[in-house]
Amino acid sequence: MTIPRLQGAALATVVLVAVGSVAAPTAAGAAPGAPGAARYSAGAASVGDPYFPDQGNGGYDVQHYDLTFSYDPATRFMDATATITAVATQDLDRFNLDFRGPKVSTVTVNGHAHGFTRRGQELIVTPRPKLKAGHTFTVVVKYAGVPGPITDPDGSIEGWVPTDDGAFVAGEPQGAPAWLPTNDHPTDKATFRFTARVPAGLTAVGNGQLLSQKTRDGWTTFTWDSTEPMATYLATITIGNFQVTESTTPSGIPVYVAIDPRLVAGSAAAVAQIPQMIDFFSATFGPYPFASTGAIIDRAPDVGYALETQTKPIFSSAAGVGTMAHELAHQWYGDSVSPERWSDIWLNEGFATYAQWMYTEHTGGASVSQTFNSSSNYGRAASSPFWQTVLADPGPEEMFSNIPYNRGAMTLHALREKIGDGAFFRILRAWAANHRYNHAATADFIALSERESGQKLTAFFDVWLFQKGKPTTW
Ligand code: ZN
DSSP states (O other): OOOOOOOGGGGGGOOOOOOOOOOOSOOSSOOTTOTTOOOOEEOOSOOOOTTSTTSOOSSEEEEEEEEEEEEETTTTEEEEEEEEEEEESSOEEEEEEEOOSSEEEEEEETTEEEOEEEETTEEEEOOSSOBOTTOEEEEEEEEEEOOOEEEOTTSOEEEEEEETTEEEEEOTTTTGGGTSOBOOSTTSOEEEEEEEEEEBTBEEEESSEEEEEEEETTEEEEEEEEEEEEOGGGOOEEEEOOEEEEEEOTTOOEEEEEEOGGGHHHHHHHHHTHHHHHHHHHHHHSSOOSSOEEEEEOOOTTTOOOBOOTTSOEESSOOOHHHHHHHHHTTTBTTTEEESSGGGTHHHHHHHHHHHHHHHHHTTSOOHHHHHHSTTTTTSOTTSGGGSSOTTOOOTTTTTSHIIIIIHHHHHHHHHHHHOHHHHHHHHHHHHHHTTTEEEOHHHHHHHHHHHHOSOOHHHHIIIIIOOSOOOOO
């Protein structure tokens, strides 16, 4: 889904425009020189993000993913039908989806069955009739087998992670294709609907709102609807034995919390504060961007991290207060506004970490400047390896190290001290508003900061984002 950029005062008057066509110069079978003739070519096999060069594809723009499946934790077997609605952005005779899941039986495009091939994470589809730029098309992929985890450059696992009572499902930065054919890059957001059939007694918890839940013949079917655009890496449909609690925040946002019964006590403080966290962040960053909120607290000891899955962050062990605040803050920064390239990861992790510092201060803990100066932050020696990575390009092995988190948050605090609270909080709100449901890059943040502060900030951002070494003057 391509969403026009919202800039400053233009906010109120933006109209969604049709996706433009991009004429491809080389064409298999186009009449040479015929004006207006379709020039069909293959969509690119990548969006060109250097951290994950196989991720994403060109030639189309996904609008909606619909996944209907059964999963039995006893056998770990999944039987799935994915229906993907997309708009061609060029005349296409071939396109790819990213898929690392189980065996594909059939692929249809607009109802016509097609041959397909798989190479690495590419599912390569050759639609006939060919697809014209600007036209909407529907791809149906049927597959069945045992999905599994994906290992990241830093050694951590994601994707489809079986647990002792179901599956923990998380996809940052490259796990979604483990179980769903996608255009797997945050620059192509879409709406999602998941219909999951699991053995009765288990719960399947997805992003968005629960549309229905029905038990019949020993199986329960859950349908979850994500009504706002979402990046593929933020999708989840996690399955397990969960205690479910539904409530609403004081401002009326529905809250759905699913907790593994073994983790209820250890997560109680964090869960109790969800409404006040949402309210504090809404007051600070602007309105909560989604139709519902909540959390999924599961036991997946091999995962070891939490993820800001849209509307319901997921935890792989008991949720602490700080981590809950971090993952909920990501709903503004990371989820609604996503990184344009993975090298922009500090825009996710630095913002969520700074929000966590602010929540700590707000609830009577350390002040943000105390945290800034602590021994895990600015107090680190200049010789520490912590300072030896460029924050604006940490590389795929370091993207979830403490560098984007802590140095990212420090960058924001240093900016706040340099330009003052007025300009700083205007920037945070404008960032969330201008790029809502979209993606943005570090250069956009620098431009916004200069605009809102009226200051030239080249030297400031150079020291904090683009240079190695501990900043000393800025
Ligand atoms: Zn984070």
